[in-house]
Amino acid sequence: MSVSTEVRNRTAGGVGDSPVRPDGMFKVTGQFAYSSDLYMDGMLWGTTLRSPHPRARIRSIDIGAALKLAGVSAVLTHDDVPGERVYGLEIADQPVLAYGEVRYQGEPVAIVAADHPETARRAAALIVVDYEVVEPVTDPREAVGHPYWKPVHDQPGQRTAMSRDKAPVHPEGNIVRHQPVRFGAPDTATADVVVRGDYEVGMQDQAFLGPESGLAVPDDDGGVDLYVATQWLHVDRRQLAGALALPEEKIRLTLAGVGGAFGAREDLSMQVHACMLALRTGRPVKMVYSREESFFGHVHRHPALMRYEHGADRDGRLIYVRAHILLDGGAYTSSTPAVVGNAATLGVGPYVIPNVAVDAWGVYTNNPPCGAMRGFGAVQAAFAYESQMDRLAAAVGVSPLEIRIRNAMSEGSVLPTGQVIDSPAPVAELMRRLEAMPLPPPLSEDLRGMPGGVSNTTHGEGVRRGVGYAIGIKNVGFSEGFDDFSTARVRIELVGDEPSVLVHTAAVEVGQGLVTVQAQIARSELGVERVTVAAADTQVGSGGSTSASRQTYVTGGAVRAACESVRVALFERAAERYGPGDYRLVGGTVESTVDGMVGDIASLLLEGPVERTVEWRHRPTQPVDEATGRGDAHVQWAFCAHRAVVDVDVELGLIRVVELAAVQDVGRAMNPDAVLGQIHGGSAQGLGLAVMEEVQLIDGKLRNPSFTDYLIPTIMDMPPMRVEVLELADPHAPYGLRGVGEPPTISSTPAIVAAVRAASGVDLRRVPIRPEHLVLPAARPGSDSGIAPGTPAHSTQRP
Amino acid sequence: MEFFRPTTLPEACHLKSEHPGALPLCGGTDVMVDINFDRRRPEALLDLTDVRGLYEVSRYDGYVRIGAAVPYTTIIAELSAEAPGLAIASRTVGSPQIRNRGSVGGNLGSASPAGDALPPLLAVDAEVEAVSAAGTRRIPIHEFFLGPKVNALRRDELIAAVHVPVARGPQQYAKVGTRNAMVIAVCSFSLALHPDAARVGTGIGSAAPTPRAALEAEDFLADELAERWETPEPLPDDVVRRFGELVAAAASPIDDVRGTADYRRHALSVLARRTLEWTWAEHGRQERTR
Numbered sequence A: 001m002s003v004s005t006e007v008r009n010r011t012a013g014g015v016g017d018s019p020v021r022p023d024g025m026f027k028v029t030g031q032f033a034y035s036s037d038l039y040m041d042g043m044l045w046g047t048t049l050r051s052p053h054p055r056a057r058i059r060s061i062d063i064g065a066a067l068k069l070a071g072v073s074a075v076l077t078h079d080d081v082p083g084e085r086v087y088g089l090e091i092a093d094q095p096v097l098a099y100g101e102v103r104y105q106g107e108p109v110a111i112v113a114a115d116h117p118e119t120a121r122r123a124a125a126l127i128v129v130d131y132e133v134v135e136p137v138t139d140p141r142e143a144v145g146h147p148y149w150k151p152v153h154d155q156p157g158q159r160t161a162m163s164r165d166k167a168p169v170h171p172e173g174n175i176v177r178h179q180p181v182r183f184g185a186p187d188t189a190t191a192d193v194v195v196r197g198d199y200e201v202g203m204q205d206q207a208f209l210g211p212e213s214g215l216a217v218p219d220d221d222g223g224v225d226l227y228v229a230t231q232w233l234h235v236d237r238r239q240l241a242g243a244l245a246l247p248e249e250k251i252r253l254t255l256a257g258v259g260g261a262f263g264a265r266e267d268l269s270m271q272v273h274a275c276m277l278a279l280r281t282g283r284p285v286k287m288v289y290s291r292e293e294s295f296f297g298h299v300h301r302h303p304a305l306m307r308y309e310h311g312a313d314r315d316g317r318l319i320y321v322r323a324h325i326l327l328d329g330g331a332y333t334s335s336t337p338a339v340v341g342n343a344a345t346l347g348v349g350p351y352v353i354p355n356v357a358v359d360a361w362g363v364y365t366n367n368p369p370c371g372a373m374r375g376f377g378a379v380q381a382a383f384a385y386e387s388q389m390d391r392l393a394a395a396v397g398v399s400p401l402e403i404r405i406r407n408a409m410s411e412g413s414v415l416p417t418g419q420v421i422d423s424p425a426p427v428a429e430l431m432r433r434l435e436a437m438p439l440p441p442p443l444s445e446d447l448r449g450m451p452g453g454v455s456n457t458t459h460g461e462g463v464r465r466g467v468g469y470a471i472g473i474k475n476v477g478f479s480e481g482f483d484d485f486s487t488a489r490v491r492i493e494l495v496g497d498e499p500s501v502l503v504h505t506a507a508v509e510v511g512q513g514l515v516t517v518q519a520q521i522a523r524s525e526l527g528v529e530r531v532t533v534a535a536a537d538t539q540v541g542s543g544g545s546t547s548a549s550r551q552t553y554v555t556g557g558a559v560r561a562a563c564e565s566v567r568v569a570l571f572e573r574a575a576e577r578y579g580p581g582d583y584r585l586v587g588g589t590v591e592s593t594v595d596g597m598v599g600d601i602a603s604l605l606l607e608g609p610v611e612r613t614v615e616w617r618h619r620p621t622q623p624v625d626e627a628t629g630r631g632d633a634h635v636q637w638a639f640c641a642h643r644a645v646v647d648v649d650v651e652l653g654l655i656r657v658v659e660l661a662a663v664q665d666v667g668r669a670m671n672p673d674a675v676l677g678q679i680h681g682g683s684a685q686g687l688g689l690a691v692m693e694e695v696q697l698i699d700g701k702l703r704n705p706s707f708t709d710y711l712i713p714t715i716m717d718m719p720p721m722r723v724e725v726l727e728l729a730d731p732h733a734p735y736g737l738r739g740v741g742e743p744p745t746i747s748s749t750p751a752i753v754a755a756v757r758a759a760s761g762v763d764l765r766r767v768p769i770r771p772e773h774l775v776l777p778a779a780r781p782g783s784d785s786g787i788a789p790g791t792p793a794h795s796t797q798r799p
Numbered sequence B: 001m002e003f004f005r006p007t008t009l010p011e012a013c014h015l016k017s018e019h020p021g022a023l024p025l026c027g028g029t030d031v032m033v034d035i036n037f038d039r040r041r042p043e044a045l046l047d048l049t050d051v052r053g054l055y056e057v058s059r060y061d062g063y064v065r066i067g068a069a070v071p072y073t074t075i076i077a078e079l080s081a082e083a084p085g086l087a088i089a090s091r092t093v094g095s096p097q098i099r100n101r102g103s104v105g106g107n108l109g110s111a112s113p114a115g116d117a118l119p120p121l122l123a124v125d126a127e128v129e130a131v132s133a134a135g136t137r138r139i140p141i142h143e144f145f146l147g148p149k150v151n152a153l154r155r156d157e158l159i160a161a162v163h164v165p166v167a168r169g170p171q172q173y174a175k176v177g178t179r180n181a182m183v184i185a186v187c188s189f190s191l192a193l194h195p196d197a198a199r200v201g202t203g204i205g206s207a208a209p210t211p212r213a214a215l216e217a218e219d220f221l222a223d224e225l226a227e228r229w230e231t232p233e234p235l236p237d238d239v240v241r242r243f244g245e246l247v248a249a250a251a252s253p254i255d256d257v258r259g260t261a262d263y264r265r266h267a268l269s270v271l272a273r274r275t276l277e278w279t280w281a282e283h284g285r286q287e288r289t290r
Ligand SMILES: Cc1cc2nc3c(=O)[nH]c(=O)nc-3n(C[C@H](O)[C@H](O)[C@H](O)COP(=O)(O)OP(=O)(O)OC[C@H]3O[C@@H](n4cnc5c(N)ncnc54)[C@H](O)[C@@H]3O)c2cc1C
Pocket: B023, B024, B025, B026, B027, B028, B029, B030, B031, B032, B033, B048, B068, B069, B092, B093, B094, B095, B098, B101, B102, B103, B104, B105, B106, B107, B108, B109, B110, B114, B115, B116, B117, B157, B158, B159, B160, B182, B183, B184, B185
């Protein structure tokens, strides 16, 4: 497969270069137009009335007073939804506007359009909803256990139970998906060294900076144009068509400037609402969530309760792993089934283990809905299995690096699903490279380098240093048999006598640099420097989701395929003009392998432009078996490993991450700067989960829906990084590339926690770590007794 | 909403007496957050940005008078010798943007238990200069905080300045937050040694309904230091520990989204011990160089 990795670097700004992002300057100088900046003369402002209760029956909704307020154009409820009343990514179960019952705090109940956002808000406050409050189900164990089980959903769920011994099988259930994975003989396997542990992951938020927003413009044909920040235009459109009862052609979406996504824009937020208001009023309607509303307006990362048991021989070679992973999906399905699939199939990490039993559950509760977030099910499991690997290392008396190297998977290894890893899996090499990296200098004298920073809590007192390691595994692209494709249209033509290429896809740029990489591919494939990437919209076929680290792979693959098709047409023209031969397009010229340069590309375009549209698929995957998890579920795997160095003030429980080092195999660094950007950003998001980021809930209600109290790392928290990038080509992927975006988020969290454990000597079982976990033993969560289903022990959210 | 932008203090006082419901705005770093979150819908805003006099720093009789609108950036740059506790505290506030706009006047106006400027003002017995159309009065800082976010200003009064005694000994401020910058205090502590008066001052933040002094701890330490001011050897461990315990005991913290009551008490005792050791060591250095 040397073709796919061939370096075609003779056209500047091509694959392997790091050309400047077209949107970079505008973003840095504050001139970039985000979706919240959209404006149109005569537009109305939409707002949403949300449920204050995590669970309540709706007796009645009175919109009379709101409608009478001057300046109000429309007040709509579930009665006004033109089409299907529910939507969803995998299963349509989320009401466009609540009817009958609200199932989480913040669920949309009514929408208003008015001439000013303040008028709209005041009108919303005048809507009278008569609620009959019901006690919410907020503990995921309670949701599935006995006798505390209460149905959140009326419809029957899958028949299963948390544990075969303890929880009875219920006739109906709150279980969204239960996925077992069985490999070898996990029930009978025994081992000399056994480590058991319970772990918890709190609810993380994507915390993108650009809140949910968009502008819906009604059209004369009864259709609507929607300008919106999203992750997948065509799937939004499909759901819009259902809810609006319109054919898809009548709904045209154009991507507006996206201020970050990280999974939070996979589900619909204001899309249907803005379109309903626009269609009802006949006027453009803009909706922008406030920062506070945004915390209610999108899904979060699933909190997890996990119980792991690792058995190994005296040398630390793994014999078996048994694991229970309970993911709180909140009130609606969202992407919980796929998150469960990832947690189950990747739940034991990048290790060779002869006997495996994993059970992953996703359950309904009255907590906020959880869905996609960078790392998608792999993050939660990695915190548990990497914590276990460190404990195993301690139990057998080897280093954390050594235990991972001894058990490392490699190309040819078999996953517990039976799937063979058929591309490089340099797990041991990543660890060895981390080991070889120099360590940072000792404690800084500068306050800014201390735990607590300029808050001046220590001048060195109580500060201990620790080093920790972790590695993770992530699937790239959509798994489990999903028909995952992208469409690209590529056109080459003369613009002012110069050849110019237009690339058009519906694939969404969320800040990761897809726009840049699409142009790079076109430059390399067509030998033309002048490339424009058209705005993403639904006038071209689906680009698939900007998620699962898949766009450079899949849309990149589609752009390359479309370029190849364009090239074939140009070669036909070259053959007519210069005679048959073996041609190449390089730096604006046409080269023949025999004669060298024979002409320029421009002359081939004199007879007109060439345009091709190609739908491109990665290799197919299979669903996994419901009972055993068997199946070739994944397209590709990506690996990143971290070393974290931390200073911990062990008396105050404050943490300063001194350095993060990362090694990641990216197959092919399409844009080396962008690769580094992803590794830095992903590591920062993992750092946030390790030491501060958590949506805190009490009885289903959010306590910290603001950036005042939902803390994300600042530049004083995120240390400098040392990064090594490996390029071991995946023969199945375009250019040999591997998805880059998610893996760094997965391993940075457990590496940091391991370092904090090393510094403090405290056996930490929960992220994010809070200061009291380090200094007050009574406040420390976690035990080794396992998660007993139905036992109303400590809740996931209560700190 | 009406919007007033006076250019002189008398004009501002006049407007405030005519419109007692008008909300003063200095840097706006609290006011604008409240308005954007729709927590407040004042009938009018009284923007003090153009009242130049509020930005003045002046000195008299052992005091520094810091105009209400003087931003933290200025305090850090210019007052770290005269008001070191306040300067250290100012350094912990928000981000550079917030420190450029945010003011001690606004911190006093908000009277949040977590206001970072407030514990150091308690530790040095500062006074708040309140001004109205009727005249001026000085409110001792210990009488200024009446409840969570409630201060002793009358409805027609504005804060003109805060009067801070010039430091005659070492001062410290330390603040625990769950992030290394830009964070609201989980709890905080300020300590000022006053060797001339053989006294110490304290201020606790974010661990009671208002910022408050740890009076028993102050008395205990003053007694312990009474014979030691001129021969500042390192303090015995039990003195340091007891001081920490008394500071923690002076707090009445709660469990909230930022931390637990138990942790706050624990952390306060650590901060009290450390700030005591830092200030005492500095006092020792000053004594030796005298
Ligand atoms: C991102 C961010 C981070 C922050 N971080 C911190 C922090 O770390 N520590 C901290 O303590 N605070 C912090 N704050 C809060 C705020 O910055 C401080 O309280 C600041 O001191 C307020 O000053 P200001 O001049 O902006 O006040 P303003 O917002 O203008 O006013 C605050 C209050 O005081 C009243 N007021 C203002 N001036 C007068 C006057 N002259 N007379 C009478 N009343 C008056 C106002 O009516 C209002 O009630 C932060 C705020 C933000 C937005």
